Amino acid sequence: MGVTILLSYPVPENKTGPQTVDLLIKRIGALGAVQSGQFLVDCETFSSGPTMGGPPRTVHVLHNSEQPAAVFALLESPGPPPKTVPLVADGLFDLLMLKMSSIYASKKQTRMEARGTRFEIADFLVKIGTVTMSSNFKGVLVEVEYRPCFIAGNCWELMREFMQSFLGSVVQNTPPPYFQVHNRLNDVYQPLDTIQQYLDHFASYRKVAGL
Amino acid sequence: MNVELDALNEALKAVSSLRSCVGNFFLSLSQGVRSEHGEDHRETKYILELQDLVAEISSNMRKVEQTCSSIPLPPDGQINLGNTAHLAHETTQDRQALYSELVGSYKWTDKLHEISNITFGFLAQNVMKRSYNSYLNSSGMNAKRRRLTPSCHNVPISSVETVITAIDRQYQDMNMNVYRPHPSNCHNLQIQVSLGRILRAVISFRGMMIEWVKVKAYNEEFQTDNGQLGQLDLWTNSRHHVFRKITENANAAMLHFYSPTLPDLAVRSFMTWLHSFRSLFTDTCRRCGNHLLCAMPPTWRDFRTLEAFHEDCKP
Numbered sequence: 143m144g145v146t147i148l149l150s151y152p153v154p155e156n157k158t159g160p161q162t163v164d165l166l167i168k169r170i171g172a173l174g175a176v177q178s179g180q181f182l183v184d185c186e187t188f189s190s191g192p193t194m195g196g197p198p199r200t201v202h203v204l205h206n207s208e209q210p211a212a213v214f215a216l217l218e219s220p221g222p223p224p225k226t227v228p229l230v231a232d233g234l235f236d237l238l239m240l241k242m243s244s245i246y247a248s249k250k251q252t253r254m255e256a257r258g259t260r261f262e263i264a265d266f267l268v269k270i271g272t273v274t275m276s277s278n279f280k281g282v283l284v285e286v287e288y289r290p291c292f293i294a295g296n297c298w299e300l301m302r303e304f305m306q307s308f309l310g311s312v313v314q315n316t317p318p319p320y321f322q323v324h325n326r327l328n329d330v331y332q333p334l335d336t337i338q339q340y341l342d343h344f345a346s347y348r349k350v351a352g353l
Numbered sequence: 354m355n356v357e358l359d360a361l362n363e364a365l366k367a368v369s370s371l372r373s374c375v376g377n378f379f380l381s382l383s384q385g386v387r388s389e390h391g392e393d394h395r396e397t398k399y400i401l402e403l404q405d406l407v408a409e410i411s412s413n414m415r416k417v418e419q420t421c422s423s424i425p426l427p428p429d430g431q432i433n434l435g436n437t438a439h440l441a442h443e444t445t446q447d448r449q450a451l452y453s454e455l456v457g458s459y460k461w462t463d464k465l466h467e468i469s470n471i472t473f474g475f476l477a478q479n480v481m482k483r484s485y486n487s488y489l490n491s492s493g494m495n496a497k498r499r500r501l502t503p504s505c506h507n508v509p510i511s512s513v514e515t516v517i518t519a520i521d522r523q524y525q526d527m528n529m530n531v532y533r534p535h536p537s538n539c540h541n542l543q544i545q546v547s548l549g550r551i552l553r554a555v556i557s558f559r560g561m562m563i564e565w566v567k568v569k570a571y572n573e574e575f576q577t578d579n580g581q582l583g584q585l586d587l588w589t590n591s592r593h594h595v596f597r598k599i600t601e602n603a604n605a606a607m608l609h610f611y612s613p614t615l616p617d618l619a620v621r622s623f624m625t626w627l628h629s630f631r632s633l634f635t636d637t638c639r640r641c642g643n644h645l646l647c648a649m650p651p652t653w654r655d656f657r658t659l660e661a662f663h664e665d666c667k668p
Contacts, residue, residue: 173648264648265593290570290593290634293550297634300644307645330550 143208144265144289145297145331148339149305150346151282151312159272159279163258166270166284169308175263181271181285182207182257183337185344188239188246201246203239204337214337228334251276254344256283265289266304273347280347284309285336295327357425364420371413378406506560508616510539513561516617517544520624527628534584543585545575546624549631552596554603555585561616563623566603568596598652598664599630609656629659636661640668 153162183206190199200218213235217227229235239246258271269285286305291297298317305313320339321327381402390398514531521529532543542558555575557565569575569591577586591597610622637644638651639660651661655668662668 265595266648288634290595291551292571296551300634300650303644304648 143331143333143336144267144287145291145294145301146285146287146336146339147294147301147305147318148336148343149284149286149309149312149318150343151284151309153282159282162282163270163272166282166308167259167261170261170263170268170270173263173308175261175266175268177259178262179260180207180257181260181269182255183271183340184253184255185341187249187252189249190246191244193245201239202341203236204340206333206337206340208336209333212333214334216338216341226338228338230334252348254280254347256340256344273344275347280350283340283343292330293328294321294331298327360420360424364417364424367413367417367420371410371417374406374409374413378403378410381406506540506562508540508560510542510560513542513558516561516620520621524624524628526631527624532585543587545585546627547571548628551631551633552599554627555587557587561620562611563607563620566600566607567591568600568603570596595633595649595652598649599633602653603627606654606656626654626656626659629654629661632661638663638666640666 151162151166153159157165183204185202185204188201188203190201197220199220202216202218204214204216206212206214211232213231213233215229215231215235217229219225219227239248252275254273254275256271256273258269261268261270265288267285267287267289269283269287271283271285273280273283284305286301288297288301288304291300294317298321302313302315316322317327318339320335320342324338326335386395386399390402510533517529517531521527526549528547530545532545533541534543535541540560544556544558546554546556548554550571552568552571553573553575554566554568556563565587567575567587567590570593573591573596575585577584591600606626607623610619610626612619633652634650636651638646639655639662641663643663644650646663646665649664651663651666653662653664653667654660655662
């Protein structure tokens with residue numbers, strides 16, 4: 143897959159979420175984009191019970207409709223130093239998590255989901271979706287993928303120009319913090335990078351909600 | 354109506370019997386005097402036979418004339434074409450919908466004419482032929498005196514490999530792997546080029562002449578799953594618009610750089626040109642200064658200056 147950048151589009155005060163999504167869809171349609179199906183990214187969070195001993199650990203299990211056969215699991219290790227252990231497995235991993243319910247319990251009320259419509263325009267893939275946490279609207283996420291390029295550092299300027307053409311000043315002039323913090327600008331882009339970006343955004347939506 | 358049809362049938366029958374007896378006449382004329390005519394007076398017998406046949410022809414001829422005159426003529430001398438006649442009965446132009454179609458086809462033909470004229474002029478200017486002779490003729494030199502047969506397709510493979518290795522060393526970020534798909538064929542060679550982490554290309558050589566170029570993304574494979582080892586996939590297009598466009602441009606470049614007298618220079622120039630795509634995603638268009646036009650990066654590189662242009666911005 144190509145370099146993907148995920149942006150949170152702030153909902154204007156006098157508008158609702160669906161209205162914002164409609165506005166973005168109208169703008170991308172004006173650029174000549176063609177609708178090509180739907181997408182869904184979901185995230186379920188499990189935390190360890192007292193049987194594990196030590197500080198509680200958190201596992202985020204994510205699915206992305208772009209990689210339908212894969213399950214992404216990110217284990218937050220409290221450290222020190224705190225780090226995240228990523229794991230990519232196939233669909234059976236979901237059943238395994240159910241078996242481990244005595245150790246890792248699912249926090250149902252924090253299940254997050256981003257779903258919406260996919261658009262294609264030349265080699266760009268644009269996904270405009272709404273984020274919900276246990277069916278409460280949280281925000282609007284825009285995912286832009288440039289499929290021919292695999293090095294974020296090479297095509298950031300090009301993608302910035304594309305994103306600014308329909309998102310306006312929401313797009314910063316510097317690459318998103320994810321690429322700078324993890325120093326991923328000059329590495330080959332992986333599907334896991336998209337998942338990490340989704341997790342970062344989901345985490346920030348949760349913080350706003352105070353959970 | 355029925356009477357008409359009967360008369361027509363009879364007339365047709367008469368015509369066919371006339372044709373058959375004319376055929377008989379010519380048959381016996383071509384065979385001449387035969388053994389059936391016996392020994393005595395064979396010539397007179399033969400002439401009598403011919404006279405009989407001629408009489409038959411003339412009686413059939415009369416029959417044809419009679420039956421023809423008995424066929425009633427269609428009124429006003431017009432021939433009835435069945436339901437098609439009703440086509441002309443609709444007088445309103447709007448309901449006929451013929452006029453708009455006529456205008457459409459007229460426009461189409463006019464456009465075709467115009468475009469073919471432009472194409473002809475363009476092709477006459479740009480010699481795309483690879484034969485040296487046509488080059489000489491077009492440049493007005495004496496073709497007879499300086500006729501050189503192009504031999505760049507006939508260069509031994511070892512010297513092609515030497516040139517490729519030299520080019521490979523020249524560029525740090527461009528790797529080349531040489532494949533020989535048909536080891537018995539001493540002139541065919543394929544090389545796979547990886548340009549940084551931007552693109553991959555496969556180039557097929559015949560001797561020192563570039564035959565075929567295909568450009569794909571960095572993660573797209575040229576190795577075929579079911580093919581033999583060392584067999585590259587020369588045909589499948591890239592999944593991405595950008596690389597399909599670059600493939601088109603690379604084929605144009607290959608023809609542009611082709612030189613029958615200095616084949617290694619042609620290969621070198623082509624490789625230099627291809628190397629300029631290392632900044633495919635970072636270059637801005639020389640003319641409009643933007644990265645994107647119609648959601649595509651600048652895919653055109655000037656052959657001489659290697660400056661980047663969008664497809665629609667190129668000079």
